[in-house]
Amino acid sequence: MSAWPRAAELGLIGCHVCGQVCGMTDADDGTLACPRCGSTLHRRKPAAYARCWALLIAAFLMYIPANILPIMRTASLGDIDDNTILSGVVELWVKGSPGLAVIVFCASIVVPMLKFLALGTLLISSRRGSSWARRQRTQLYRLVELIGYWSMLDVFVVALLTALVRFGYFSLVEPLPGVVFFGLTVVLTMFASMCFDPRLIWDGKEDSDD
Amino acid sequence: MDLSPPDATTDATAAQSLLICEHCDTVHRRCPLAKGELAECARCGAVLERCRGLGANTLLALILTALLVFAQATLWPIVTLGLNGQHVDATLWDVIHTMWTDHSQVVAVLAALTLFVFPLCKIFMLGWLLLYARSGRRAPGFRLLMVTLHRLGPWTMSEVFVLGALVSIVKAHLYFDVQPDPGIYAYAALMLLITIFAGVDLTRLWDETREESP
Numbered sequence: 062m063s064a065w066p067r068a069a070e071l072g073l074i075g076c077h078v079c080g081q082v083c084g085m086t087d088a089d090d091g092t093l094a095c096p097r098c099g100s101t102l103h104r105r106k107p108a109a110y111a112r113c114w115a116l117l118i119a120a121f122l123m124y125i126p127a128n129i130l131p132i133m134r135t136a137s138l139g140d141i142d143d144n145t146i147l148s149g150v151v152e153l154w155v156k157g158s159p160g161l162a163v164i165v166f167c168a169s170i171v172v173p174m175l176k177f178l179a180l181g182t183l184l185i186s187s188r189r190g191s192s193w194a195r196r197q198r199t200q201l202y203r204l205v206e207l208i209g210y211w212s213m214l215d216v217f218v219v220a221l222l223t224a225l226v227r228f229g230y231f232s233l234v235e236p237l238p239g240v241v242f243f244g245l246t247v248v249l250t251m252f253a254s255m256c257f258d259p260r261l262i263w264d265g266k267e268d269s270d271d
Numbered sequence: 272m273d274l275s276p277p278d279a280t281t282d283a284t285a286a287q288s289l290l291i292c293e294h295c296d297t298v299h300r301r302c303p304l305a306k307g308e309l310a311e312c313a314r315c316g317a318v319l320e321r322c323r324g325l326g327a328n329t330l331l332a333l334i335l336t337a338l339l340v341f342a343q344a345t346l347w348p349i350v351t352l353g354l355n356g357q358h359v360d361a362t363l364w365d366v367i368h369t370m371w372t373d374h375s376q377v378v379a380v381l382a383a384l385t386l387f388v389f390p391l392c393k394i395f396m397l398g399w400l401l402l403y404a405r406s407g408r409r410a411p412g413f414r415l416l417m418v419t420l421h422r423l424g425p426w427t428m429s430e431v432f433v434l435g436a437l438v439s440i441v442k443a444h445l446y447f448d449v450q451p452d453p454g455i456y457a458y459a460a461l462m463l464l465i466t467i468f469a470g471v472d473l474t475r476l477w478d479e480t481r482e483e484s485p
């Protein structure tokens with residue numbers, strides 16, 4: 062018997078939107094609406110595994126061209142230079158802003174990779190009902206939710222530089238398809254992490270570490 | 272489990288005395304919080320609820336400031352670049368417009384939504400709710416607005432844009448004369464306000480306000 066009762070064991074359900082505690086039976090799943098805010102109540106988010114996997118895979122498929130294709134073209138005096146995400150980071154580092162290069166590297170490369178690895182790990186381990194490091198895995202999920210949208214950084218940088226660098230023949234910046242793929246990657250990973258239900262982490266067998 | 276379900280299930284006021292962790296589904300008994308305190312889930316460490324140190328009046332004043340600052344950040348140019356005596360500046364709308372005309376409509380739409388539409392909606396909705404919450408009342412449309420605010424969640428990205436502007440300035444500085452314009456300061460102020468609001472637990476408005484008797 063566990064020290065902390067879970068809502069499902071007590072026949073209760075918490076509203077995700079407003080936090081209201083409601084009573085329910087097994088038959089109610091997906092048909093009950095929160096009396097306070099009107100949102101549909103789910104014991105667990107519907108089809109969390111399928112939706113999260115689908116979005117994560119779609120995001121990964123977008124992430125490949127986002128990294129291979131250049132995101133930005135700089136043209137000055139007939140000199141054309143195409144930048145990928147990685148070469149943009151290297152340029153910042155070499156040209157004397159290592160601090161900022163690290164920030165951009167984290168936002169554009171570490172955060173998306175972390176999201177893929179973290180959500181993948183969470184999906185697989187929760188599916189198996191693993192009791193390994195449950196608290197840490199929940200914290201990992203919170204981290205993914207918290208930092209996920211900072212990956213948009215590079216997209217905004219390209220947008221801003223494109224709007225600013227308009228000196229015709231002397232200097233011009235253009236966005237290239239890579240930036241569109243990257244933007245889509247970020248949006249899809251954000252949707253993926255929203256579809257995952259962290260309560261699934263705790264749904265397997267209870268273990269002594271609990 | 273030999274835990275009997277609390278009689279709370281049917282009683283609405285007793286249901287208020289329970290909290291369910293949205294990250295691990297653990298049921299907690301609610302304790303009154305002092306100002307600035309927060310309740311954490313014993314099992315997974317999630318924040319269950321947070322008692323803001325700021326009253327509705329203060330929050331309303333901050334929201335009005337945010338609206339003002341947001342208008343300035345959006346309307347004023349952010350930076351000016353100079354090259355051979357030529358000068359180019361850009362506002363947020365120039366940024367969105369150039370992306371639209373430069374074959375990156377997806378980016379233009381993303382930027383327009385996350386940097387303009389959603390933040391503006393958030394500010395107006397919060398302002399409206401707080402206007403009534405000052406006297407413990409629920410604004411017309413309270414339910415819809417609270418649900419929409421919840422759904423908007425992470426889709427406002429002004430703070431990411433500020434960092435993006437910083438990176439752009441550093442990159443542009445290598446080749447051009449860069450002059451920061453008032454817009455960037457307005458954005459910095461906006462970022463500060465966003466940080467303050469990030470610590471406010473809005474779901475408490477459900478408990479702190481009463482439906483008006485018809």
Ligand SMILES: [Zn+2]
Pocket residue numbers: 076077078079080081095096097098099100
């Ligand atoms: Zn609700």
Ligand SMILES: [Zn+2]
Pocket residue numbers: 292293294295296297312313314315316317
């Ligand atoms: Zn918890």
